[in-house]
Every structure is written in structure tokens, then in C-alpha cells.
Amino acid sequence: MQHVTQPGNAGKALSLQTAAERFGVLERPDLTYTTALAKETAHLYERVKDFIPAIEWPVFAPYIHAINRLKKERGAVILAHNYQTPEIFHCVADITGDSLQLARDATRVDAEIIVQCGVHFMAETSKLLNPQKTVLIPDGLAGCSLSESITGADVRALKERYPGVPVVTYVNTSADVKAETDICCTSSNAVAVVDSLESDTVLCIPDEYLAMNVAKKTNKKILTWKGHCEVHERFTAEELLEYKAADPSIEIVAHPECHPSVLAVSDYAGSTSGMIDYVKTKRPGRVLLVTECSMASNIQAEVPDVNFVKPCNLCPHMKRITLPKILDSLLFMTEEVLVDPAIADRARLAVERMVNLKQ
Numbered sequence: 001m002q003h004v005t006q007p008g009n010a011g012k013a014l015s016l017q018t019a020a021e022r023f024g025v026l027e028r029p030d031l032t033y034t035t036a037l038a039k040e041t042a043h044l045y046e047r048v049k050d051f052i053p054a055i056e057w058p059v060f061a062p063y064i065h066a067i068n069r070l071k072k073e074r075g076a077v078i079l080a081h082n083y084q085t086p087e088i089f090h091c092v093a094d095i096t097g098d099s100l101q102l103a104r105d106a107t108r109v110d111a112e113i114i115v116q117c118g119v120h121f122m123a124e125t126s127k128l129l130n131p132q133k134t135v136l137i138p139d140g141l142a143g144c145s146l147s148e149s150i151t152g153a154d155v156r157a158l159k160e161r162y163p164g165v166p167v168v169t170y171v172n173t174s175a176d177v178k179a180e181t182d183i184c185c186t187s188s189n190a191v192a193v194v195d196s197l198e199s200d201t202v203l204c205i206p207d208e209y210l211a212m213n214v215a216k217k218t219n220k221k222i223l224t225w226k227g228h229c230e231v232h233e234r235f236t237a238e239e240l241l242e243y244k245a246a247d248p249s250i251e252i253v254a255h256p257e258c259h260p261s262v263l264a265v266s267d268y269a270g271s272t273s274g275m276i277d278y279v280k281t282k283r284p285g286r287v288l289l290v291t292e293c294s295m296a297s298n299i300q301a302e303v304p305d306v307n308f309v310k311p312c313n314l315c316p317h318m319k320r321i322t323l324p325k326i327l328d329s330l331l332f333m334t335e336e337v338l339v340d341p342a343i344a345d346r347a348r349l350a351v352e353r354m355v356n357l358k359q
């Protein structure tokens with residue numbers, strides 16, 4: 001692969017240079033599926049053969065091969081959320097996990113370049129924790145309905161209305177919102193974060209259902225906001241009870257972004273990684289993961305004895321990330337995630353308080 005532009009003036013006036021100017025852009029590789037490429041990628045196909053028909057592998061394999069080569073050439077690391085599609089999750093990701101694990105791992109990576117395969121708030125969190133590193137997201141429009149439900153101005157108005165009440169903000173928010181926050185939380189540590197605060201009343205925003213679920217597990221008074229996850233709000237207790245009626249042995253494992261009535265009929269509730277761990281350790285004969293659909297595919301191969309029932313709710317934002325876009329990210333160093341310096345320090349503090357919280 002040939003460098004058509006070279007990085008210049010490294011370290012000088014860095015903020016004025018784009019990532020493409022700092023690192024250079026690369027020529028698009030040949031994406032022909034050859035016999036040699038088939039051999040080189042055969043071990044990767046083994047990991048996804050249950051989800052990607054053999055006839056489709058020649059389309060995926062050249063991208064996967066090119067991305068893995070480029071990753072090394074660039075010295076980049078790929079962080080992928082549990083909701084990414086199997087070919088990303090199993091074939092190009094270096095680190096996978098839930099929001100908290102990805103935020104923690106983002107503080108430990110040595111690589112100079114982080115490619116975040118997830119939604120924008122996740123990439124922004126990685127950038128906050130790694131201000132000196134280059135963070136790329138393959139599609140900057142990969143948003144989140146929770147993140148879009150609230151602005152920094154909304155949080156300032158809430159603080160005026162409830163003076164002195166600490167603000168716990170879900171990581172599924174923009175840096176602007178995090179900057180107005182005392183401490184962040186994720187679905188895996190929300191109760192611990194709320195309980196770590198001295199106040200009897202806590203603002204837990206913007207996910208109304210997560211806040212309602214937290215309220216059931218703490219003695220504190222929880223105030224919230226009317227944000228919802230567009231994927232999890234669609235699940236209802238009624239539909240889950242129908243699955244149970246059809247097969248009483250089925251275990252229902254739900255994400256806490258679902259309505260409390262959904263959690264009430266579930267056998268377990270936890271973050272995406274909590275749900276995965278539950279399935280891996282408990283090994284239910286049949287399980288329904290009440291969450292984004294790709295996750296079941298990502299763990300199915302590791303638990304062949306578990307039968308997954310999949311009510312297929314996809315997150316359209318997560319699904320914006322594709323192999324061709326990841327390749328473009330690495331070739332052209334796009335889209336670089338930057339955080340306004342006027343808010344970055346305050347937003348970072350809220351995330352760091354969460355990451356450093358002893359549980």
C-alpha cells in the first residue's frame with residue numbers, strides 16, 4: 001500500500017491538522033477474493049460460519065483481510081460494542097465489551113489510533129479518556145435516541161430547578177451533557193454510582209426506565225428525564241409472557257433500558273456483558289435476550305448448547321457501522337472525534353469518577 005500523502009510537522013500545530021494530514025491517507029487496496037485470500041481468512045470464517053452463508057463470505061473476506069492488515073500498518077486498535085455485527089465483533093475487533101468495559105479498556109490501550117465500532121457517545125468517551133490519541137468512528141451519524149433526548153442546556157435548567165441535587169448521567173449522552181454532570185454511570189454500575197453519593201435525592205438522567213429500575217434497588221429518591229432507548233422501549237411484558245406461556249422453560253434475560261414491567265417478568269437483568277456472562281455461566285436450555293438482536297449471534301458459537309429465541313430489534317445507529325466504512329476510516333483517517341476543549345475537562349472528570357469508582 002502506498003502513502004499518497006505523508007504526515008508532516010508531527011506535534012506542531014496539531015490541533016489545526018486533520019487526522020488525514022497527521023497520518024496520511026492510503027490507497028484503496030485490491031478487494032478481489034482470491035484462493036490465497038480464502039486460505040488466509042479460513043480461520044476467521046470458522047468463527048462466523050453459523051451467521052454468514054458461505055456464498056457471502058467472498059464479499060466480507062477481502063474487507064476483513066484489508067482491515068486487519070491496515071490496523072497493523074496504522075498501529076490502530078479496534079474497540080467494538082457487543083451490538084456490532086458478527087463479522088465486526090469476531091473478525092476485526094481487538095477489544096469487545098459493554099459501555100463500561102470499553103471505557104475502561106480505552107484507558108489501557110497503547111495504540112495511537114482508536115477506531116470505535118459503536119455509537120458516537122462511545123467514541124466521544126474514548127476521546128475524553130485519551131485526549132492525546134486519535135479516535136475515529138467509521139460513521140459519525142451513529143447516534144443514540146437517549147443521547148439525543150437531552151442537551152447541556154436541559155441539564156443546566158434541571159440543576160436550577162433542583163439546586164444541590166447531584167446529577168448522575170448515563171454515558172449514553174453527549175460530552176456537552178457530561179460536562180454538566182457530577183458522575184457518569186452505565187447500565188452495569190448505575191445502582192453503585194447512585195449509592196456512592198451522599199445525597200438522599202439524585203437526578204438520574206436521561207433514561208427514564210433505567211432510572212425507574214435503579215429506584216427499585218436503592219433507598220434514594222430518584223428524579224429523572226423522559227429519555228428512552230428506541231430499541232428497548234419496544235419490548236413489552238405482554239409479549240414476553242406469551243413466550244413464557246409457549247415454553248415455560250425459557251429464561252428471559254433483559255437489559256435495564258427496558259421498562260420495569262419487562263424486568264419484572266425477566267429472570268435476570270444487567271448490562272450487555274452482564275447478560276452475556278449470565279448465559280455463559282447459567283447455560284439455560286432456551287433463552288430470550290431482551291436487547292439488540294446482534295448480541296445473540298455474537299455469543300451463540302461459544303454456547304452451542306443454548307437455544308436463542310430472537311425477537312429481532314436492531315439498533316439502526318449501531319448498524320451504521322459496516323466493514324466498508326471501517327476500511328475507509330483506516331484508509332482516510334475519518335471521521336475523527338474531537339471534543340470542544342471548553343467542555344472536555346469537565347466532561348472527562350464525570351467519566352473518570354465513574355471509571356475510578358471502587359465497586
Ligand code: 13P
Pocket residue numbers: 082097098099100172186187188229255257270271272273
Ligand atoms: P451496555 O453498557 O449495557 O453495553 O449498553 C449500551 C447500550 O447502548 C445499550 O443499548
Ligand code: SF4
Pocket residue numbers: 119143144145146147172229230231232257292315316317318
Ligand atoms: Fe442508544 Fe438504544 Fe442504540 Fe443503545 S440500543 S445505542 S441505547 S438507541
